[in-house]
Amino acid sequence: MTTDSPAGPPEAPGPPEDAERTRRRDPLDLAQTVLALHEAADSDETIERIAAYSRAAVGCDDAGVMLLLGRNQVDTAGATSDTVVRAHDLQIKLDEGPCLAALEHTETIYRVEDTTTDTQWPRWSAAVADLGYRSVLSVPLATKSRRYGSLNVYAFEPRAFDQDDMAVTMILARHASASLAANLDIEGLRKAVDARKLIGIAMGMIMERYGIDADRAFDVLRRLSQAENIKLRDVARQVVEDRGLSHD
Template identity: 45%
Template sequence: MEETVQAVVDFALHALTCDYAGVALRAIGGRPDIPAVTDPVVAGIYSFQLATGVGPLVVCMDGRTTISVPDVAHDARWPRWAEEVLRLGVRSVLDVPLWTTADAVGVLGLYSKRDNAFGPDDEAVAHILARHATVALATARREENLRVAVDARKLIGQAMGILMERYDLDSDRAFQVLKRYSQDSNIKLREVAQSLINSRHLPDR
């Protein structure tokens, strides 16, 4: 995932007339992540918006709509954000959504030190890049989730084997024991299995 996102922002610098680029991704069940930026300036702009809930990044991600700010110095939509961005030396901003038909994946943010830096051609190229980036990121996320699922299955299988050997249980009964401990302790099944493997004892309930 990290390599894919970094490739997206690095390519954006070559394909578009921008000084900085970054990607913010919507995390499952939590606040957005900032996996890749080409400069700490972008991290500062993103962090400010995520902390305050104010700015084009938030609107772009929630509304799945492209947000263009030709000149930050003359944009009155987000005064606090504009003040922070100008302080960091940025004058033009173009935020393009990364999204599938199912959900919003994130935002590709492009930044320039010049005002009116992004014309129609730049925006068209940004949309093409965003579409390709969305597919690449969604694929990387699915592969990452699949690896996590496979690892969890291996851990649970090892933990079941320990219970089967120690208590002479069949596989169904061993799984039910793990599941019961997970539910009673409000601990994920994977974590219960890992604890059993590490300590050779079921966690305290």
């Protein structure tokens, strides 16, 4: 089942045609992507890969994973930028939004075509539009027996996600859910969130040291992770332990 936010007043022309959207997508081999999800060493790596692969496969600007930690506790465990974390935090603060809805309704895909005209989650959509996001797609991370969270992709342009994007995201979410089911328990969920908080501390140190914003600080950590071929969490731990970047 798919639900879209109610239509608003007439707007400016939408995003490019499908051919242009296709050029934005990374030509990942979906089978290889799915295999990589299942081969992740632990829950932290699984969640990092879910976010990164989703952004590449869909061709969106950002992606993130929101996890259900307990009956009334949710948090961000993986994100491709700090802006995603802020968008998720706004849902928790305002108690509304598609990512939370996908946590509750595991058979439904939620799509916001334009946050500036959305009326289904008006407070959250207005706040997220201020962050620059215009389109949002949220799909459940769940198995038949358990809810894990939601996979959420974001775009800076309105009406960015078509049926192909929805299909790709749903395929990734189903395999991600199976991977999470294989290696996650409640302690693993909390560990993933703790890793996210460690990354936040490292980002804060980099921001203060170099006078840059949160997204640029996150990019610094991500580039170091890729260059050194180590987990983002471990890069963050090194920054915190060394009180800065190793070459300072």
